[in-house]
Amino acid sequence: MTALASDAGRAKGGIVPILLCVVPFSQIPLDAYTPGLPQMVVDLAADAASMQNTVTAYMLGMSLALVPVGIASDTLGRRNVLLAGLSVLIAMSIACALATSASLLLALRFLQGIGGCTCLVVAYAVAADCFRGRELTAISGLLGAAWGLAPVLAPAAGGFIVELTSWRGVFVVIAIAAAIVATIVVFLLPETLPAERRAPFDPRRTAGILREALVRRGFLAFVLVFAAAASAQLAFGVVAPFFYQTGLGYSAAIYGLVALGLGGVNLAGELGCAHFARFMPARAMGFGAFALFLAGAAVLAVTGMTLGLDFMSITIGGALVLGGCGVLCPMMYGMALGLFERDHGLIGGLISALCYLAVSGVMAIAAVLPEATQAPIGWLYLGLCAVAGMLLAISLPSARHSTQT
Numbered sequence: 001m002t003a004l005a006s007d008a009g010r011a012k013g014g015i016v017p018i019l020l021c022v023v024p025f026s027q028i029p030l031d032a033y034t035p036g037l038p039q040m041v042v043d044l045a046a047d048a049a050s051m052q053n054t055v056t057a058y059m060l061g062m063s064l065a066l067v068p069v070g071i072a073s074d075t076l077g078r079r080n081v082l083l084a085g086l087s088v089l090i091a092m093s094i095a096c097a098l099a100t101s102a103s104l105l106l107a108l109r110f111l112q113g114i115g116g117c118t119c120l121v122v123a124y125a126v127a128a129d130c131f132r133g134r135e136l137t138a139i140s141g142l143l144g145a146a147w148g149l150a151p152v153l154a155p156a157a158g159g160f161i162v163e164l165t166s167w168r169g170v171f172v173v174i175a176i177a178a179a180i181v182a183t184i185v186v187f188l189l190p191e192t193l194p195a196e197r198r199a200p201f202d203p204r205r206t207a208g209i210l211r212e213a214l215v216r217r218g219f220l221a222f223v224l225v226f227a228a229a230a231s232a233q234l235a236f237g238v239v240a241p242f243f244y245q246t247g248l249g250y251s252a253a254i255y256g257l258v259a260l261g262l263g264g265v266n267l268a269g270e271l272g273c274a275h276f277a278r279f280m281p282a283r284a285m286g287f288g289a290f291a292l293f294l295a296g297a298a299v300l301a302v303t304g305m306t307l308g309l310d311f312m313s314i315t316i317g318g319a320l321v322l323g324g325c326g327v328l329c330p331m332m333y334g335m336a337l338g339l340f341e342r343d344h345g346l347i348g349g350l351i352s353a354l355c356y357l358a359v360s361g362v363m364a365i366a367a368v369l370p371e372a373t374q375a376p377i378g379w380l381y382l383g384l385c386a387v388a389g390m391l392l393a394i395s396l397p398s399a400r401h402s403t404q405t
Contacts, residue, residue: 015130016139018189019123020146021181022082025089026120027150029112029174030058030234034241035159035252035259036167043167046102048242052367055238056360057106061113062120063356070121070349071206074199078122078129078345079191085118086182093175097168117356120147121348128337128344129192134278137334141274144330145267153263155237159256199343209343213350219336221395223351226332227358228388229325232293232381233266234359235366236318242371247309258315265319269326277331283396289327290385290392296320297381304375314374321381328388 033040040051073081092112099105127139158170199205213219237259244255269289276285296317303313333351340347362380369376 015126015189015192016142018184019126019143021184022119023123023143023146024119024150025086025178025181026062026116026118027147028154028177029089029093029109029116030055031150031237032154032158032161032174033167033170034155034237035245035256036162036170037238037241038245039162039252040105040167044099044102044105048371049367050102050106052238053364054102054105054109055234056363056367057109058113058116059234059356059360059363061110062117063113063353063360065114065117066121066349066353066356067210067346068349069118070125070345070347070352071201073118073122073125073345074193074343075201077191077195077198078126078193079185079189081345082118082122082185082189083182085115085122086178086185088112088115089119090115090175090178090182093171093178097171097175117352121345121352124333124337124348125345126189126192128348133338136338137277137331138274140330140334140337141270141272141277144326144333145270145274147270147330149263149267153260155241155259155263156256159252159254159259162252193345197342199346206346209346210350213340213347216339218395219339220354221391222332222336223354224358225388225391225395226329226336226351227355228384229293229328229332230355231359231362232297232321232384233325233329235362235377235380236262236321238363238366239369239371239377240314240318243309243314243374244311247371248311262315262318262322266322266326269323270330273327273330277334282331282335285327286331286392286396289324289331290389292320292324293328293381293388294324294385296322296324297378297385299378300374301378301382304373304378308373310374317374317378 037048037051040046041048044051069081069085089112092108092115096105096108096112099108123143124140127143128136131139161169161173240259241255244250244258245252273285296319299313299317299320303310303317307313336351337344337348362384365380366377369380
């Protein structure tokens with residue numbers, strides 16, 4: 001408890017702002033280049049599904065690396081693992097900028113995802129080293145807001161970079177920005193997991209912790225709701241450029257501005273989680289966010305069948321979905337991580353791996369959905385709502401109890 005209090009003091013003295021710089025780099029490589037997807041189809045002589053699958057390849061790399069990265073951070077310390085991951089992210093971003101074929105880009109994106117995942121799992125592990133209970137949920141909301149800045153700013157910035165240079169320029173900018181963050185980590189981020197609190201790697205112990213986590217009451221429900229909400233967020237970022245640019249004829253820069261507004265709604269949800277988690281009952285906050293998610297899904301499905309591809313319908317439906325999911329993502333992640341007193345790197349890696357494996361499946365479905373109207377993505381969202389609503393009804397009473405304890 002003394003060590004925990006000491007860590008919390010250090011966090012309030014400056015660690016949290018550093019984490020707010022680190023955590024978006026798990027998401028920025030997913031969103032920043034999406035305005036260039038139509039251009040990439042032409043430049044690499046590929047089809048739209050192949051280019052959309054470059055997003056899936058990144059998430060698959062993240063999914064498979066999250067647990068090993070979490071174990072490594074529990075064994076070797078947070079800083080060393082984070083810096084290694086940032087180095088991989090920088091190198092693969094440069095390689096993506098030089099890619100000459102769709103198949104090579106898919107492989108590089110997979111490796112880029114391995115580097116990017118460290119920014120997510122290590123940032124949350126550092127937060128869990130320093131905070132507990134409702135405070136951890138609130139800090140998760142702040143980290144979620146920083147993560148949510150990627151859908152807000154990255155597509156907008158990416159759209160202008162594509163207009164000024166090309167999609168290759170986006171990857172160059174990602175590499176430069178990641179190098180700046182790595183420098184900040186080197187000079188300003190202290191190690192929050194001292195040697196005496198580290199867990200030597202033991203396959204049997206690791207397997208036991210994973211088994212215990214999977215049967216812990218509420219854990220899988222929290223993770224699956226997190227996965228449903230994250231899938232909805234990321235799927236919209238992949239299909240939206242084709243709705244606005246290919247279907248409605250807007251430029252990459254105009255789409256970037258639309259994405260900026262929609263991302264702002266998502267960011268408002270993340271910040272709302274950080275604010276309301278300190279005093280609002282989990283059931284009220286969770287079902288309020290779910291109602292927005294459901295309403296947005298219904299708008300997309302109904303207007304797609306009745307009006308066809310329509311600017312206002314896509315924008316309003318997307319805003320409702322992104323606002324609700326902006327609350328649910330950090331809320332569910334923080335509650336799942338808060339069920340455990342130690343091994344936060346491993347548990348955070350497990351949460352993220354399960355989430356992104358589910359997201360990869362949803363993204364693969366989204367990549368082959370017809371894009372003539374917004375109805376197919378609306379129906380996909382309604383399916384995710386059915387799963388999330390059932391799990392929220394089952395888990396949130398126990399979630400409220402566990403958070404208070």
